[in-house]
Amino acid sequence: MERTFGGTALFLDRSDINTDEIIPARYLTEVTKDALKPYLLEDLLLDGFDPQGPALQQASVIVTRRNFGCGSSREHAPWALEVNGIHTVIAESYARIFRQNMFNCGMLAIELPAADLERLFALQTAGEVQVSVDLAAQRVVACAGDQKFECGFEISPFDKALVQAGGWVEFADQRY
Amino acid sequence: MGKTIAEKIFAAHLRDEPFPGTYVLDLDRVLCHEITTPVAIADLVWRNKDRVFDPTRIKAVIDHVTPAKDSKTAIQGKILREWARRHDIKDFFDVGRNGVCHALFPEQGFIRPGFTVIMGDSHTCTHGAFGAFAAGVGTTDLEVGILKGVCAFRKPASILVNLQGTLPEGVYSKDVILHLIGILGVNGATDRVIEFRGPVVDAMSMDARMTLTNMAIEAGGTCGICLPDQTTVEYLWPFIKDDYANQAAALEDFRRWHSDADAVYERVLDLDVSNLEPQVTYDYKPDCVKPVGELAGTRIDQVYIGTCTNGRLEDLRQAAEILKGRTIAPTVRGILSPATPKIFREALEEGLIAIFMDAGFCVTNPTCGACLGMSCGVLAPGESCAATSNRNFQGRMGQGGMVHLMSPATAAACAVTGVITDPRTL
Ligand code: SF4
Numbered sequence: 001m002e003r004t005f006g007g008t009a010l011f012l013d014r015s016d017i018n019t020d021e022i023i024p025a026r027y028l029t030e031v032t033k034d035a036l037k038p039y040l041l042e043d044l045l046l047d048g049f050d051p052q053g054p055a056l057q058q059a060s061v062i063v064t065r066r067n068f069g070c071g072s073s074r075e076h077a078p079w080a081l082e083v084n085g086i087h088t089v090i091a092e093s094y095a096r097i098f099r100q101n102m103f104n105c106g107m108l109a110i111e112l113p114a115a116d117l118e119r120l121f122a123l124q125t126a127g128e129v130q131v132s133v134d135l136a137a138q139r140v141v142a143c144a145g146d147q148k149f150e151c152g153f154e155i156s157p158f159d160k161a162l163v164q165a166g167g168w169v170e171f172a173d174q175r176y
Numbered sequence: 177m178g179k180t181i182a183e184k185i186f187a188a189h190l191r192d193e194p195f196p197g198t199y200v201l202d203l204d205r206v207l208c209h210e211i212t213t214p215v216a217i218a219d220l221v222w223r224n225k226d227r228v229f230d231p232t233r234i235k236a237v238i239d240h241v242t243p244a245k246d247s248k249t250a251i252q253g254k255i256l257r258e259w260a261r262r263h264d265i266k267d268f269f270d271v272g273r274n275g276v277c278h279a280l281f282p283e284q285g286f287i288r289p290g291f292t293v294i295m296g297d298s299h300t301c302t303h304g305a306f307g308a309f310a311a312g313v314g315t316t317d318l319e320v321g322i323l324k325g326v327c328a329f330r331k332p333a334s335i336l337v338n339l340q341g342t343l344p345e346g347v348y349s350k351d352v353i354l355h356l357i358g359i360l361g362v363n364g365a366t367d368r369v370i371e372f373r374g375p376v377v378d379a380m381s382m383d384a385r386m387t388l389t390n391m392a393i394e395a396g397g398t399c400g401i402c403l404p405d406q407t408t409v410e411y412l413w414p415f416i417k418d419d420y421a422n423q424a425a426a427l428e429d430f431r432r433w434h435s436d437a438d439a440v441y442e443r444v445l446d447l448d449v450s451n452l453e454p455q456v457t458y459d460y461k462p463d464c465v466k467p468v469g470e471l472a473g474t475r476i477d478q479v480y481i482g483t484c485t486n487g488r489l490e491d492l493r494q495a496a497e498i499l500k501g502r503t504i505a506p507t508v509r510g511i512l513s514p515a516t517p518k519i520f521r522e523a524l525e526e527g528l529i530a531i532f533m534d535a536g537f538c539v540t541n542p543t544c545g546a547c548l549g550m551s552c553g554v555l556a557p558g559e560s561c562a563a564t565s566n567r568n569f570q571g572r573m574g575q576g577g578m579v580h581l582m583s584p585a586t587a588a589a590c591a592v593t594g595v596i597t598d599p600r601t602l
Contacts, residue, residue, distance in 0.1 A: 020567075020570070020572055021569070021570065021571070024549075024571055024575075025550055025572070026549065026550065028211050028240075028548075028550075029246070029249050029252060029550075031214045031215060031218060031248075031252060031255065032215075033215070043570060043571040043575065045570060066363065067362060067363035067366070067396065070362055070363065070396065071298065071567060072298050072548075072567075073212070073296060073300075073312040073313060074211075074212065075212070075215070075296075075314035075315040075316060078314075093363065095363065095366060096367050096396065096398055097298060097312055097313060097314055100313070100314065100317065101314035101315075101316065101317075104316035105316060156197060156198065157195040157196070157198075158195040158197070158198035158328065161195065167316060168316050168328070169219070169316060169320055172323075172324055172326065173225075173323075173324075175192070175194065176191070176324045176326055
């Protein structure tokens with residue numbers, strides 16, 4: 001299974017967004033991923049962001065700053081993204097467990113250098129940003145209005161293999 | 177070139193290197209609780225792979241919400257309980273025997289120097305206090321761990337933290353780790369192991385060391401680790417006495433994990449703690465830390481003593497020392513959750529529970545409860561809590577609540593006065 005990655009981007013302009021903000025602990029009593037759908041980012045306090053608003057509903061990509069997904073190890077965080085159709089996050093850096101959870105689920109946690117990320121954020125002024133990701137070529141293309149941004153990204157061969165395999169369970173099952 | 181303790185453990189457990197820089201390790205322990213494991217179990221069942229790699233190396237506990245508070249948490253417990261039975265996982269801890277995972281599993285002697293340990297819980301780094309490589313993981317890593325007994329890691333560089341001097345009166349390992357997180361920042365140790373050394377660590381009990389390693393993740397660290405020594409041997413002795421002729425032999429064996437003198441560290445931090453003051457957090461990130469004096473007088477509605485950070489016997493003793501002969505402020509709700517039944521019983525026998533109750537505390541059963549805002553002390557919007565836990569995130573103990581992290585002694589002092597208070601002034 002190889003997913004396609006990309007779509008409308010939602011910009012969360014803050015560092016250190018933690019997994020309690022992505023999915024609060026009160027929903028950890030759910031035992032299915034689908035049940036998490038309405039609660040994504042419910043506790044995130046950020047100017048201009050509305051967890052019930054259309055911007056989140058339309059988003060397929062999250063673009064954010066440093067250390068995204070810090071705190072609790074809960075894989076409910078990537079699941080809450082997944083069941084909302086968000087399979088790609090682009091950030092300057094991640095917390096280790098969250099980053100691994102994304103790849104383990106066959107989703108993409110793309111790291112961009114600060115300067116590239118800044119250009120991507122700047123694109124918002126031109127209108128709604130559409131992102132497309134070419135995993136094989138390791139390139140991100142983003143368009144808004146008549147403006148375009150393009151850059152390469154680094155991903156470890158292991159993480160790339162996980163995404164291409166559809167996740168860690170599939171990969172490990174074939175190999176161990 | 178010499179190796180760090182983490183590198184030695186990696187070398188001894190390496191199963192595979194599927195790509196350069198990726199290390200698949202054999203696991204000695206896969207630890208499970210009822211919040212993150214049920215989805216892994218459901219997925220294994222769905223994949224027709226409902227198996228476990230080794231039931232003796234898997235340990236499981238219901239600890240986050242226990243006894244169950246509603247149907248949903250009852251179902252989570254049931255899934256874990258039935259799975260443990262089905263696979264003959266003997267070390268499964270249910271109501272009456274259960275306690276907070278990172279206090280209970282070490283207390284049972286499950287963690288040894290040189291071990292590799294994973295759990296679907298970020299504070300798994302706690303177990304590094306025994307000289308183990310212990311890392312929190314998500315549910316998929318846990319699932320593969322349960323099925324195959326392996327987990328993949330990038331080789332972590334190490335940050336050496338040398339704790340020099342002596343801890344002043346009224347200042348504890350919690351203050352040290354809060355201060356350190358303030359220095360490193362919440363991502364200062366991401367993808368790194370924090371190795372704690374120096375005379376201050378040498379003088380610490382296992383309880384105090386676990387407080388230190390517990391919060392490595394709050395600086396982003398993969399694991400916090402201490403070198404095993406005589407204190408480690410003595411703690412583990414009841415569990416290892418049949419394996420070694422005497423304690424000296426055990427110590428000798430444990431020493432093989434010690435970092436080499438010429439091991440390479442990415443960063444070395446020398447910290448003299450002799451003038452350290454009690455530390456308290458003031459915002460929604462654990463690196464927002466100040467000396468207690470700068471926050472003195474801030475109103476507190478609830479005081480919470482417990483959790484995998486500071487719910488151990490030594491912590492209860494430190495708080496009881498402040499509470500003895502005093503009552504808590506009428507505006508404060510005091511909640512004590514001893515971390516395990518053993519700790520609860522010892523605290524009873526020592527008279528500590530009586531001190532807490534005389535002071536006006538409510539004593540709950542061992543559970544995570546209020547720490548993650550699921551039961552036993554959830555905050556109302558606008559309320560604040562002085563807590564001995566490890567996370568002060570927005571909403572952590574209840575939507576709109578504020579959590580101030582601190583040591584048990586400082587939390588007890590806050591209970592007495594109803595405002596943030598330096599325990600050394602009481
Ligand atoms: S006590 Fe709190 S931090 Fe520790 S395992 Fe339980 S919920 Fe997590």
